[in-house]
Amino acid sequence: MKTAEIASHSREETLALAGRFARALKGGEIVFLRGPIGAGKTVFVKGVAAALGLKSSPTSASFSLMKEYKNKHCRLFHIDLFRLEEGEVFNLGFEEMLEDDKAIILAEWPDPIRHMLPEDRLEMDFILQEGDDRVIALKSFGRVSDALLEALCKAAN
Structure with a gap:
């Protein structure tokens, strides 16, 4: 496991960071985003989607649990399990996503899906600070996510 921390001082910085990070995504990646409501998780997803050239802008998926955005190059699955427990997440189609x-x-x-997905994942914990500042704590678990962590750290510089 590798770890790192990145600072973001505004919504715009989080969007830009996500946009630069998106360049490292090739398909087959899994990223977990944690943090309190309003910490920037969905903003980060919006930045990734925009950089990937996806036409629709992601919104919170809390009420639909999962939204799919696609173009000819990729499929982005935005999952939001805010209201669910582990036993309530079956039949969301994880097997198809992973294939x-x-x-x-x-x-x-x-x-709730931690044990249903492969171990290789990047975890991002959005930690609110004063004002619009936040720290994004990163942990990678595997070869693919190690490369994503490195790409995200480079994107932050």
């Missing part, structure tokens, strides 16, 4: 080599999975409030 798609173009799929990028960004999961907010991911704990």
Whole structure:
């Protein structure tokens, strides 16, 4: 496991960071996003989607649990499990997502699916600070996520 921390001082910085990070995504990546409501998780997803050239802008998926955005190059699955417990997440189609080599999975409030997905994942914890500042604590678990952590750290500089 590798770890790092990145600072963001505004919504715009978080969007830009996500946009630069998106360049490292090829498909097959899993990213867990944690943090309190308003910490920037969905903003980060919006930045990734925009940089990938996806036409729709992601919104909170809390009420639909999962939204799919796609173009000819990739499929972005935005999962938001805010209201669910582990036993309530079956039949969301994780197996199909994992079989798609173009799929990028960004999961907010991911704990209910932690044991259903492969171990190789990047975890991002959005920690609110004073004002609009936040720290994004990163942990990678595997070869693919190690590369994503490195790409995100480079994107922050």
